[in-house]
Amino acid sequence: MKISIIGGGAWGTTLGQTLIDNGHQVLIYDLNPNAVQKINQHFHPFFDTILPDGVVATTSLQEVIDFSNYFLLSVPTKAVRSVLKEINPLLKRKAVFINVSKGIEPDSLKRVSEIVEEEIEAAHLKGFVVLTGPSHAEEMILRKLTLLVSSSKDLELAQEIQTIFSNDQYLRVYTSGDLIGCEVGGAVKNAIAVISGACTGLGLGENARAAVIARGIVEIVKVVEIMGGKKETAFGLTGIGDLIVTASSENSRNFMAGKKLGLGFSVEQIYAEQKQTIEGFRTIEAMHHLSEVYHTELPMINAAYDILTGKLDIKDGVTRLLSRDLKSEDF
Numbered sequence: 001m002k003i004s005i006i007g008g009g010a011w012g013t014t015l016g017q018t019l020i021d022n023g024h025q026v027l028i029y030d031l032n033p034n035a036v037q038k039i040n041q042h043f044h045p046f047f048d049t050i051l052p053d054g055v056v057a058t059t060s061l062q063e064v065i066d067f068s069n070y071f072l073l074s075v076p077t078k079a080v081r082s083v084l085k086e087i088n089p090l091l092k093r094k095a096v097f098i099n100v101s102k103g104i105e106p107d108s109l110k111r112v113s114e115i116v117e118e119e120i121e122a123a124h125l126k127g128f129v130v131l132t133g134p135s136h137a138e139e140m141i142l143r144k145l146t147l148l149v150s151s152s153k154d155l156e157l158a159q160e161i162q163t164i165f166s167n168d169q170y171l172r173v174y175t176s177g178d179l180i181g182c183e184v185g186g187a188v189k190n191a192i193a194v195i196s197g198a199c200t201g202l203g204l205g206e207n208a209r210a211a212v213i214a215r216g217i218v219e220i221v222k223v224v225e226i227m228g229g230k231k232e233t234a235f236g237l238t239g240i241g242d243l244i245v246t247a248s249s250e251n252s253r254n255f256m257a258g259k260k261l262g263l264g265f266s267v268e269q270i271y272a273e274q275k276q277t278i279e280g281f282r283t284i285e286a287m288h289h290l291s292e293v294y295h296t297e298l299p300m301i302n303a304a305y306d307i308l309t310g311k312l313d314i315k316d317g318v319t320r321l322l323s324r325d326l327k328s329e330d331f
């Protein structure tokens with residue numbers, strides 16, 4: 001099987017290695033010539049790892065489109081729409097889109113599957129799958145055990161992607177019929193990871209982190225249900241699984257960005273230091289918009305939004321959350 005990978009960053013290149021491990025062929029496209037050059041010299045662009053033969057890259061979008069009928073989207077969510085706008089006029093046949101980026105468009109509140117449906121001509125869109133779950137690229141590049149979920153409206157297609165990516169060495173992929181729940185869980189957990197990191201930066205302890213994770217799942221469930229997914233999905237790999245790995249690890253850029261906020265860095269300083277994707281900040285913006293549109297309470301995410309936009313000091317954010325009306329936890 002041939003797979004075209006759009007975005008040769010930390011995750012896209014790592015998945016390229018997995019596909020080669022599984023006996024497939026890959027071609028990675030990235031607009032950054034330095035990343036492409038490193039990959040073609042057998043180096044991962046971000047990790048100190050030698051890539052296997054067969055992980056090859058190009059800066060030519062036409063070349064990667066001609067390469068296969070399966071496009072794996074691994075660019076940051078903010079680049080997804082623009083890259084699809086470039087792909088659409090060049091695509092002259094049906095193709096499957098597999099998305100691994102995690103986010104929701106702040107203005108439109110669209111999920112990536114909806115953006116793909118809007119930007120790719122229906123006659124050329126064979127299907128859409130999201131491949132998501134608890135996964136640090138830093139670990140998968142070392143072939144450490146990982147479980148993911150392949151979800152699509154088309155169960156056969158979800159199963160096909162499950163088979164392509166699974167192996168008996170380190171990667172097991174489940175399927176799910178709840179595309180919305182999987183897409184939303186994977187996106188919103190990044191917002192909660194920022195909050196968890198901020199608590200750590202503020203010097204709060206593990207009690208606080210557990211509280212953020214548990215109450216974070218409540219906010220994720222609310223969003224999953226509002227957007228039309230199943231709340232049970234939030235209790236699986238794509239929700240709580242991904243939240244645990246992201247909200248408790250210094251390997252997570254979202255956790256680390258939050259930690260810096262807690263340590264007193266400004267948003268501008270954090271972006272200046274971290275050139276790679278920080279999806280959580282953008283997801284906080286999207287979720288704040290969603291809570292206004294649907295008149296729903298997302299207390300932690302909205303406090304984070306006010307902190308990010310300079311309306312609230314981070315310490316006052318904690319006080320605001322603690323001084324909310326006391327209530328029962330009954331579900």
Ligand SMILES: NC(=O)c1ccc[n+]([C@@H]2O[C@H](COP(=O)([O-])OP(=O)(O)OC[C@H]3O[C@@H](n4cnc5c(N)ncnc54)[C@H](O)[C@@H]3O)[C@@H](O)[C@H]2O)c1
Binds near residue numbers: 007008030079101138
């Ligand atoms: N890093 C991980 O462990 C991990 C795991 C699972 C999911 N993800 C998700 O995958 C997505 C990508 O994450 P990443 O860590 O690989 O980010 P990254 O910043 O390391 O890589 C993104 C790559 O996309 C490229 N890119 C950006 N805009 C482009 C465009 N218009 N055309 C072509 N290439 C473009 C960049 O040059 C960069 O190489 C994010 O949504 C992230 O949440 C990451």
